[in-house]
Amino acid sequence: MNTTGLKKLSINVGLMLPVVLFLFFSAQPTATAEETSYPLDAGTAIAALIAGKQNALLTRPDFSNDAELLGNLYQKNNNQLLWLGEKRSKANIDQALAILGNAGSDGLNPNDYDADVLKANLQMALSIPQTAVKELAEFDTALSIALLRFTNDLHHGRVNPQQLSYPTPFGSKTSADMPALIKQALDNLTLSALPQQLQPKFKQYEQLKRVLAAYRKAPAESEYQALVFPKLLRPGDSHPQLAALHQRLIALGALPERAPDGAAEKSYTPTLQEGVKTFQRENGLKADAIIGQETADRLNQSLGQKILQIELAMERLRWLPDDIAGPMIIVNIPAFQLWAFNSPEDTDILNMKVIVGKALKNQTPVLFEEMKYLEFMPYWNIPKNIMDKEILPKLYNDFSYLQSQDIELVQRYASDSAGSWDSVFDDIRRGRVRARQKPGKKNPLGKVKFIFPNKEDVYLHDTSTPSLFSRSRRDFSHGCVRVAEAEKLAEFVLTNQPESTWDVTAIQEAMSGSKTRRVTLKKPIPVLFFYSTSFVDRDNRIHFYRDIYEQDAALEKALGKISGSGSSELLTAKTTSSS
Structure with a gap:
């Protein structure tokens, strides 16, 4: 087989590079007609490879979407080799491969960036002489493409949120100049700091990242046995799997490792009950210590499913602008929770229960808008x-x-x-x-509503049926979000206004009046309706929630399509406008 034939083989199997190189360097030194047809310099080889938009060493050889960025990157290096040139730095290559190999720490898949393929071929690539410019260009650009793909996915996310019917503010993050950042890091030998520079700047992202690392180190799922509850398990009941329940609660962080072993008492003891309550709270369930079907299902949820939920949450955080500050109001739809804060570092964060749109009929939409006014005693x-x-x-x-x-x-x-x-x-x-x-007691908007104009015509408001906040699952509305403590939210909004004269007394008077009163905000307050089925609280405890609108399923399918594992159309999250 001649050199051209070997080259065609390498296009199909990226891992054949060592064989190709071995045979290439074992050939006779006399130049053949095919060898003399190689490009005469690295710049020409790189330009030809970029123009062809194919690199056989990659699992996804077509890099059409990255060709422009790749061209810009090599232009910043005078169209010369970045990694394998005469001034090659083994430290830079090692750092680049370490970044790609560690992609899992950010909820990404190292295989998507050919981490193992490139690492396996590294030593052979380093032995290529400077005269073999075509082989040098192929490995050099392969590493550059992999790094560009990783940095883009880390910064912007792998999925365009508009494909999932998310509104424009999501995914509209200011683009980073990836070629310039990579070239600067290469010159300064600081490539290892690049991921920290490009990842989302939210504390929640770092918290999820730490939990993800802990979950990856957790015992293998094969060590877990299914917990079976043929009937409700209530306090004081006996059960043959109490020891397994005890260990499961420890593994899930709902009981300390040194908690007294309730299994020894052969009954569902207060110690185990407290562990189950903690677990229920962390999973958005009613914390009553009664193990029914839903609690049992959550206890038996696989470690892989939890890891996937965390990875999806991290992906969605990449869609948000990096300059989110405060004051701000955030609603996490599947958590049925609202947070309001003056700054991300605020230690006194307002947190309350909310009621969202009924699944799947009247979904509360994801949105990112500005609150412009509120109305007391609204129609x-x-x-x-x-x-x-x-x-x-x-x-x-x-x-x-x-x-x-x-x-x-x-x-x-x-x-x-x-x-x-x-x-x-x-x-x-x-x-x-x-x-x-x-306005009045029968009005479902209660005594105040908070308006942030949006095409879905939804808003935050008080309610005339506060008893529903006692439920663990709270999707009852037609799409708007009902808040449990409307007076406190009004206080947060109005006291954050310039030269505000509003205090608690004035707010209470407005909420007990008989006439509608509109208050325009001099300084609009950003409002974010978000969707995340995993969330880490201020105490660094992870919470998992039901995928009530099946948006996790839609995002998982979209990610699968990118990886080539799916061929059907993307699911979309439909919303219904109403109150």
Whole structure:
């Protein structure tokens, strides 16, 4: 087989590079016609390789998406070899390979960056003479492409959030000049610091990264036995797997390693109960120490599933701008929680329960907007879809329903119909009139709503049914987010305004008045509705939540498509606008 034939073989199998190089250097020194056709200098070889947008040493040889960046990177080095040139630095190569091999620490897959392939071929590549410019260019650019792919994925994320119906602010992070950063790091021998420079700048990302490292060191899943609960396990009950339950709670961090062994007492003891309660709280379940089907399912969730949830959370954090500061309000939808803070380093963070849109019918959308105003004692302008589906059927059966619920009809357009009930129904169906509920105890918006204009027409608001906050799963709304402590949130918003005259007394008076009062904010406050099924709290405890809108499943499928493991269209997260 001639050199060209070997080259074609290497295009299909990147790991054949050592064989190709061995045969190349074992050949007779007399130049053949094919050998003399090689490029005469490294710059020409590099340019030809970039123009072809293919590199046979990579698992994904087509680097069309990275060709422009690759060209810019080599232009910054006068189109000469970056890694294997005459001034080659083994330290730089080692650092680059270490970065790629450690991609898993950031929730990325080292195989996507050919870490093992490049490392296996390193020694052979270092033995290539400077005259074999084609082989030098191939390995040199392969390492550069792998590093560009990694840095881009680390900084921006692997999936474009718009493919999952996320609004524009997500994924709109200012682009980093990857070629310039890599070249500067190479010149300064500081390549190992590059990941820290490019990863998301949020404390939550670092916390998730630490938990991910701990989970990767956890006992293998083969050491876990399934916990079986044929019926509810209640305090004081006996169970044959109490010892296994005890060890599982320790492994999951819900019990300290030196916790008294409840299994020795042959009953479901207070020690185990406290461990189960901790576990339930961390998984968004009702902390009642009763082990039912959902708690059992979570206890038996595989380590791999938890690691995947953390990796998906880290991916979503890459979609956010790096300059998020404060004051700010964040709602994590599947956690049913809201946080408000003056700065990310704030030690006095306002945290409260929320109610979000019902899965999968009335999903609360992810969004990133600015709160512009709030209204005390608001009217509820009833969305047409709610009017048609929920209120009109009741009105058909009871003409007094509107009056009993303090709902009034407001004319929108001139109507030619007479004033009969049939004409009223017709006007409602045709949108000639709209319905609104007056402020008061029956109004589902409660005593205050917080407005940040958005195309989904959702907002934060108080509620007239606070009893629902006692539930562990709280997806009950039509899409808007109900807050458990509206007065405290109003205090946070208004006291953060320049020259504010609002205090607790003024807020309480506004929330107990009879008239609607709008307060425009001089300084808008960013509001982020986010979706993450894993979250690390201030005490560095990890919490896992249900994938109520199946957005983890959609993101996992999108990532699989990138890796070539899926061929169907991406799932999308649909939202429904309403209150």
